[in-house]
Amino acid sequence: MRNRWLALSSILSLCSVTTVAHAWGDEGHEVVALIAKHYLDPAVATKVNSILAADTTHLTPNTNIDTEATWADKFRDSDRNSTKVHYNETHNWHYVDLEISAPNLKTACFGQPPLNGALASAGPADDCIVDKINEFAAELKDPATSDPERLYALQFILHFVGDIHQPLHSSDNNDQGGNAETVKAVPPLPTSAGKSSGNLHAFWDTQFVALQGSRTASTVANKLITKITAANRTKWSKGTAADWANETFGIAKVNAYDLPTPTSAHHYTLPKAYVTNAKAVVAQQLSKAGVRLAFVLNKALQ
Numbered sequence: 393m394r395n396r397w398l399a400l401s402s403i404l405s406l407c408s409v410t411t412v413a414h415a416w417g418d419e420g421h422e423v424v425a426l427i428a429k430h431y432l433d434p435a436v437a438t439k440v441n442s443i444l445a446a447d448t449t450h451l452t453p454n455t456n457i458d459t460e461a462t463w464a465d466k467f468r469d470s471d472r473n474s475t476k477v478h479y480n481e482t483h484n485w486h487y488v489d490l491e492i493s494a495p496n497l498k499t500a501c502f503g504q505p506p507l508n509g510a511l512a513s514a515g516p517a518d519d520c521i522v523d524k525i526n527e528f529a530a531e532l533k534d535p536a537t538s539d540p541e542r543l544y545a546l547q548f549i550l551h552f553v554g555d556i557h558q559p560l561h562s563s564d565n566n567d568q569g570g571n572a573e574t575v576k577a578v579p580p581l582p583t584s585a586g587k588s589s590g591n592l593h594a595f596w597d598t599q600f601v602a603l604q605g606s607r608t609a610s611t612v613a614n615k616l617i618t619k620i621t622a623a624n625r626t627k628w629s630k631g632t633a634a635d636w637a638n639e640t641f642g643i644a645k646v647n648a649y650d651l652p653t654p655t656s657a658h659h660y661t662l663p664k665a666y667v668t669n670a671k672a673v674v675a676q677q678l679s680k681a682g683v684r685l686a687f688v689l690n691k692a693l694q
Contacts, residue, residue: 415465415486415487415554415555415558415560415561415597416554416555416558416597416598416601416678417597417598417601418462418465419598419601419602419607419609419612420554420558420597420598420601420674420678421458421461421462421465421550421551421554422458422459422461422462422609422610422613423601423604423609423612423613423616423678423682424461424553424554424557424678424681424682424685425457425458425460425461425550425554425682425685426457426458426609426610426613426614426682427613427616427617427620427678427679427681427682427683427685427686428457428550428553428682428683428685428686428689429457429458429686430613430617430682430686431625431682431683431686431687431690432686432689432690433690433694435694436689436690436693436694439693440457440546440689440693441457443539443542443543443546444456444457444460444543444546444547446539446540446543447460447463447543447547449463449467451463451466451467451470452466457550458609458610460546460547460550461550461551461554462551463547463550463551464482464486464547464548464550464551464552465486465551467482467547468482468483468486480517481517482517484502484517484518484519484520485519485520485521485524485548485552486521486551486552486555486561487520487521487555487561487562487569488500488501488520488521488522488556488561488562488637489520489563489564489569490562490563490564490637490638490641491563491564491565491566492563492564492565492644492645492649493565493566495563495638495641497522497634497637497638500520500564501519501520501522501523502516502518502519502520504519504520504523505518505519505523507527511531511541512524512527512528512530512531512541512544512545512548513541513544513545513548515527521552521555521556521561521562521633521637522556522633522634522637523633524548524552525549525552525553525556525633525688526632526633528544528545528546528548528549528552529545529549529688529691529692531545532545532546532549532689532692532693533691533692533693549685549688549689549692550685553681553684553685553688554681554685556633556636556637556640556681557636557640557677557678557680557681557684558596558597558640558677559596559640559641559643559644559647559648559673559677560592560593560596560597560644560648561640562636562637562638562640562641562644563640563641563644563645563648563649565649567592567658568593569593570591570592570593570596570648570649571591571592571593571594572591572658573591573592573593573651573658573659573660574589574590574591574592574658574659574660575589575590575591575592575595575651575659575660575661575662576588576589576590576660576661576662577589577595577599577661577662577667578661578662578663578664579664581599581603581667582603584602584607585599585600585602585603586598586599586602587599592648592651592660595662595670596648596670596674600667600670600671600673600674601674601678603667603671603674604616604671604674604675604678612678613682616675616678616679616682617679617682619675619679620679620683624679624683625683628679628680628683628684628687629683629684629686629687630687631684636680636684640677643673643677647669647670647673648670648673650666651666652666
């Protein structure tokens with residue numbers, strides 16, 4: 393896998409990237425990274441910037457932490473309409489399908505396959521976000537990790553800690569994480585939030601993020617930072633990727649999947665109360681993800 397990645401890296405910037413629903417969308421991932429940046433130890437922030445500066449794929453506009461937090465989606469989709477090498481090898485890594493009816497982490501993680509000495513970037517395609525966060529965090533911490541692999545580890549970590557906090561990336565109701573549920577908001581969402589109809593997963597990815605206010609990620613991040621208390625930071629800066637997945641699953645069950653009676657099979661009208669609650673849930677999940685991303689990086693790169 394690694395050789396194929398290196399062989400294709402010089403043409404990645406020329407690949408067509410399909411526009412699809414990503415966890416949080418670019419804005420959400422940028423918000424998470426900017427919150428994390430606020431809480432990074434100064435020496436760790438310097439290391440992060442240095443590692444990211446080596447990215448020559450040109451999949452993101454620059455190598456700043458906020459834009460690099462979107463890299464894993466763009467890498468996955470860079471050959472989605474052609475060879476599907478990157479797509480097939482990494483798309484499962486972005487989520488953990490804990491089933492609402494009977495959640496089982498090991499099942500949702502494809503049995504949690506071992507690396508058997510392989511690099512995390514060359515690990516099995518059938519693996520989940522929980523395992524990948526653990527594997528890439530271990531590589532970041534290991535001084536023996538090569539520079540190219542350390543870059544991959546950081547790029548995936550920046551993205552996956554965000555993904556695991558998106559409720560529909562840590563849950564499933566036999567509906568592809570909400571992708572099979574068609575919804576519309578009544579009353580309609582503000583124009584700035586995007587379409588008022590679509591699939592449930594996309595609403596949690598983008599529309600509910602856009603409802604946070606300004607479409608500038610830095611403005612949203614700064615607003616959320618002002619609401620993160622010292623007690624919040626202490627409470628959230630602990631636990632494991634499995635703990636966070638299970639926590640997010642519980643949030644999805646109570647909030648994302650608390651749907652009204654369907655108007656027809658897999659079709660729902662989201663009332664104002666659902667949208668208002670989702671906006672608040674997303675604000676907290678973005679905040680948690682940012683604090684926890686800083687927690688992971690500070691621990692791995694201290």
